[in-house]
Amino acid sequence: MNYITEVTAFFDWVPDVELNTDAQALWHALMHFNNKCAIKVDGVWYWRYRFKAPTKKLLSILPFSDVQLSRMRRELIDKERIVYKRGSGNQSGKYTLIPFDQHYVRQTVSYTVNQIVGQKEIEVWGNPLPLIINNNTGNSNNSYHHHPHPREREEAGPEQTADALIQKHFMRPAYPVEVEYLAQQLNKREASLIEEALKIACSAGQPNLNYLKGIFKNFTANGIRTEDEYWGHEAVRDMASWEKGGRS
Secondary structure, eight states, X not given: OOHHHHHHHHHHHGXXXXXXXXXXXXXXXXXXXXXXXXXXETTEEEEESSEEOOHHHHHHHSOOOHHHHHHHHHHHHHTTSEEEEOOSTTOOOEEEEOOSSTTOOEEEEEEEOOTTTOEEEEEEEOSOOOOEEOTTTXXXXXXXXXXXXXXXXXXXXXXXXXXXXXXXXXXXXXXHHHHHHHHHHHTTSOHHHHHHHHHHHHHTTOOSHHHHHHHHHHHHHTTOOSHHHHHHHHHHHHHHXXXXXXXX
């Protein structure tokens, strides 16, 4: 990714959305952390797909409380600017910044740590995809991919909505079997819950149908049918983790 391009795109984007100024500050802080931990492989610099930004370090540069940080992080997740995977035990959580320039793709590269450790693999934002040509105009689309507005999703059928959601979150074309499965889910669950399931799969690094089926199986087992019920379940789980001293 390109730091200047992303920051410029952020300032172009933010006037059109309702985003707390503290959430904006958090986004810039995360950009700083992501940039600092970039990795050089064979002479090419890559931004890590997933990186750590310890809460203690974030709070040392942001005028937030722990509670405010969680709230601002939730805002960025809701606006689809970041993905956050909570750490286990006392480990730091991991973040993924969603590029504004969505020609970039997630890929794995190998690099040499040292003679003892040898080769390791790491997920990065890799080489841009070829530019998409708009057949209607003949112009190259070197901006960003179009994501359907919620109103467009409401007007589209289940198959079209499923296809659009998969492409948006998995950042690749949808397979017919995935479209068919998600369309079935859209007929019996809230669209916002379907989208949350896709975010969970991406956060876990498992953008595939089998993992999605596991998520929905878990939803069914816990009686989760709506997005509100999902977040209620997560709040109960977070409280249990807090009581056991397992804050991330």
